[in-house]
Amino acid sequence: MSLVSTPIIQVRDLTMRFAKKEAVSAISFDVPRGVIHGFIGPNGAGKTTTIRILASLLVPTSGGAWIDGANVVTEPEEVRRRLGYMPDYVGVYEGLSVQEYLDFFALAHRLAPARRRASVADVIELTDLGNLLETEVHVLSKGMRQRLCLAQTLLHEPDLLILDEPASGLDPRARIEFRGLLTELRRLGKTVFLSSHILSELSSICDSVSIIEKGVLLADGSIEEIQMRLRGATVAYEVTLLEESTEVESILREIPQVGSVLLEGRKLRFDWDGEDALIHQVWGALAARKIAFTGVRREEDDLESLFMSLTSGEVQ
Amino acid sequence: MKQISKSAGMGTAILQKELIVRMRRFRSLIVQLIFAAILGGAMWMYSLSATIGGATSPEDHAQTLVAIYFAVQLAALFLIIPALGAVSITTERLGRTWDLLIGTDLSPGEIVRGKLLGILSVTFYFMLLPAPLLAMTTLFGGVSIGSILFEYFIHMLLALLLGSCAILSSAASKGTARAILQVYPLAALGLMFTMGFLSRFVYSEGLLILDYLVMDPPPWEFWLVAIPLYLFALIGTLVGSTFFLSGVESAREIPVRILFLVTFLTAICLYLYAEIPNVSATGFNSLTSSGHGQGLIVALAFLPLVLLRLAGSEPRVPLRVAQIYGEGKLATRIGYFLLPGGLRNLILSILLYSIPFAMVLLLYSIELETLSQVSENFDLENYQSRQETFEVSLFTMYLWGMSVLALGWFFAQIGFGGIVSSVLALGIHVTFAMFVTTMMAYTSGLTGFVFLSPPLLVIGLDFSPTSMMMLTEANLFSSISLLVCVLVGIALSRAKGIPVLRVRRPGMDDLYLELPEKAS
Known part of the structure; x- marks a missing residue:
């Protein structure tokens, strides 16, 4: 298998027990390269534990995880070289300026002097910290600290970024900016694995998600795939008719792929079990009977409704 | 291909960061001011007292001023370095920068070295600031540049050791307060000892250390003991710090165990080197004499305290160790007993415990060979009776020590942590000793419970039939205790799936x- 096609994160039956509590229970998932993958779950679901295992900061009880082919247990140094990890709380050194902070971490990553300067300049440009270089890091706002920490994780040019709750505590503007930054990183070919419980943040940028609750992985894949798995092939459509019609119900029932039909005044709601490409049969049948409609809405489950339908809300 | 630099290898990255962070803080300015104020104040007070006390020669002034300066500097080192070192690692943990730091290419050893160099750089900066003024005192005579440089050298060595002790305390603690509380009593003891000696014999005479050494040179054996002792303390604290900062699945315990073994062997070699020429049945160093022999046995009674931590360490083999062993390298096969986990923890501690006993037996056999050379006036009968006491005491202490170690090992198999296991085992034996002492006070002599605490029995051994009976009971108790702890411990380990x-x-x-x- 070529390296490019190998998932950048591979997790197999990963389990973590702390004394009597099982924080993570035999979870398995893959994260392909070049995507933004959301790791979603309520507080206490096992997100941070999983992330710390992936960052080689914790040794699991059983199972395993691989970062770009390197085992997190047996090759922790290699794993740390291949990923950039941003913890849920960004600690900074009092007294260092932004420039010095980044220089320090570049040196700690053993970058050669020429590459060190180039890397620091690149991450400063990417994270737009150029006008804060002389500012001491401890006076930075939370949003700027997050940017700084993200810049730090990028210094050694890892292909994978693991970010633990990067958007928590940020104001709306900082969140939007941070989202833009993540999208830009994906464009640059980086894989971003981020945990969050702010679902509205994730739904707009994530290519795929894993949903975890009480240490158990409930769903994994793209949002569409999870939708398909949850409700099968059925899609609900809502049609707004131009005028009320009593025959519309019987017209739709003649089409085998149409499931339940509900008519309330001018609002028609029906389930479609067929392929998306065949939906034109419905519109054709309505047009043939001269039933005009002013609007059609395909009811998509968003990430929030998926999350609500999958999780029970219980915390470990 | 990524360009990689080796420059972070000696902890340069940490050193740079530490220097910037430390020197920029307002606190740094305050410390500098306090340091200058203390030194200046001491000098000023001396100049006042010298004026009041009448004029002395410029040489005397120069000597006394320099001696006072170095005495104050020494005290300042004991105050400042523990404070700098004790917070070095805990602030990283509490400030949540630790995860970022170990996510870099820096190893725990490099972090420790960087932190130490950071502390030393700041300290040396303080120390060397008044150096030009000190050098000028040589113009008055009475003080040589060589003496001043040697004094600096000794102070720097002391700073190095103090700094590594403070970092060890920081690495072993979760909180800053605990780290400080751990290191300051040690620093206070060091200060009392060092200042007590130097004030009494060196500085109060207007001398510096080099002058003192030239005037009254110690025997070369002193250096033979002092230099390895210093190196072991320094290396031990640095290795210990790295131990606390490495992951639990790492092979961090192996260097600690090697260091233990090397320390033991070196100490014993040095002791043998010093003792062998003096060992004789008639000599004052006779092992059967109550002074030397009993003293040695009491010292051996304290040995389990040191080794309990090793016996009671984590019974699970760390993953990295299991992997290294799995690679099948010859070194791991040869050093099998140095690998942590399982019954090896107990075997290694007993092995280390046995080394001093073997040393005593060696000295004893040499002493016995001298019996043929004793004069006719030598009280052979008395010697032989003391010989029996010595042999019995040695055997009893050896058996008891092993049972203490086995108890510590047993608690670790139950699931207690290393320190808790050691404290529990020690606590039980201290309780036994207290109980036996109380009973002995009530009965005004030996009690039937004395078998619980063989060291107390050995101290009061009189070879009466009762006493010998009790000695047998004590040895039986130690043997049963040893066996029960080992067998139940093995059963517990097996039940938990921990390889023995x-x-x-x-x-x-x-x-x-x-x-x-x-x-x-």
């Missing part, structure tokens, strides 16, 4: 070392 002799991490098979196909 095999170098395998429990649950190792549950960890996927190779990538399996994704579960459906």
Whole structure:
């Protein structure tokens, strides 16, 4: 298998027990390269534990995880070289300026002097910290600290970024900016694995998600795939008719792929079990009977409704 | 190909960061001012007292001023370095920068070295600031540049050791307060000892250390003991700090154990080197004499305190150790007993405990060979009776020490941590000793419970039939205790799936070392 096609994160039956509590229970998932993958779950679901295992900061009880082919247990140094990890709380050194902070971490990553300067300049440009270089890091706002920490994780040019709750505590503007930054990183070919419980943040940028609750992985894949798995092939459509019609119900029932039909005044709601490409049969049948409609809405489950339908809300 | 630099290898990255952070803080300015104020104040007070006390020669002034300066500097070192070192690692943990730091290419050893160099750089900066003024005192005579440089050298060595002790305390603690509370009593003891000696014999005479050494040179054996002792203390604290900062699945315990073994062997070699020429049945160093022999036995009674931590350490073999052993290298086979985990923890501690006993037996056999050379006036009968006391005491202490170690090992198998296991085992034996002492006070002599605390029995051994009976009971108690702890400990380990002799991490098979196909 070529390296490019190998998932950048591979997790197999990963389990973590702390004394009597099982924080993570035999979870398995893959994260392909070049995507933004959301790791979603309520507080206490096992997100941070999983992330710390992936960052080689914790040794699991059983199972395993691989970062770009390197085992997190047996090759922790290699794993740390291949990923950039941003913890849920960004600690900074009092007294260092932004420039010095980044220089320090570049040196700690053993970058050669020429590459060190180039890397620091690149991450400063990417994270737009150029006008804060002389500012001491401890006076930075939370949003700027997050940017700084993200810049730090990028210094050694890892292909994978693991970010633990990067958007928590940020104001709306900082969140939007941070989202833009993540999208830009994906464009640059980086894989971003981020945990969050702010679902509205994730739904707009994530290519795929894993949903975890009480240490158990409930769903994994793209949002569409999870939708398909949850409700099968059925899609609900809502049609707004131009005028009320009593025959519309019987017209739709003649089409085998149409499931339940509900008519309330001018609002028609029906389930479609067929392929998306065949939906034109419905519109054709309505047009043939001269039933005009002013609007059609395909009811998509968003990430929030998926999350609500999958999780029970219980915390470990 | 990524360009990699080796420059972070000696902890340069940490050193740079530490220097910037430390020197920029307002606190740094305050410390500098306090340091200058203390030194200036001491000098000023001396100049006042010298004026009041009448004029002395410029040479005397120069000597006394320099001596006062170095005495104050020494006291300042004991105050400042523990404070700088004790917060060095804990602030990283509490400030949540630790995860970022170990996510870099820096190893725990490099972090420790960087932190130490950071502390030393700041300290040396303080120390060397008044150096030009000190050099000028040589113009008055009475003080040589060589003496000043040597004094600096000794102070720097002391700073190095103090700094590494403070970092060890920081690495072993979760909180800053605990780290400071751990290191300051040690620093206070060091200060009392060092200042007591130097003030009494060196500085109060207007001398510096080099002058004192030239005037009254110690025997070369002193250096033979002092230099290895210093190196062991320094290396031990640095290795210990790295131990606390490495992951629990790392091979961090192996260097600690090697250091233990090397320290033991070196100390014993030095002791043998010093003792062998003096050992004789008639000499004052006779092992059967109550002074030397009993003193040695009491010293051996304290040995389990040191080794309990090793016996009671984590019974599970760390994953990295199991992997290294699995590679089948010859060194790991030869050093099997140095690998942590299982019954090896107990075997190694007993092995280390046995080394001093073997040393005593060696000295004893040499002493016995001298019996043929004693004069006719030598009280052979008395010697032989003391010989019996010595042999019995030695055997009893050896058996008792092993049972203490086995108890510590047993508690570790139950699941207590290393320090807790040691404290529990020690606590039980201290309780036994207190109980026996109380009973002896009530009965005004030996009690039937004395078998619980063989060291107390050995101290009061009189070879009466009762006493010998009790000695047998004590040895029986130690043997049974040793056996029960080992057997139950092994059973507990097996029940928990912890290998006793095999170098395998429990649950190792549950960890996927190779990538399996994704579960459906």
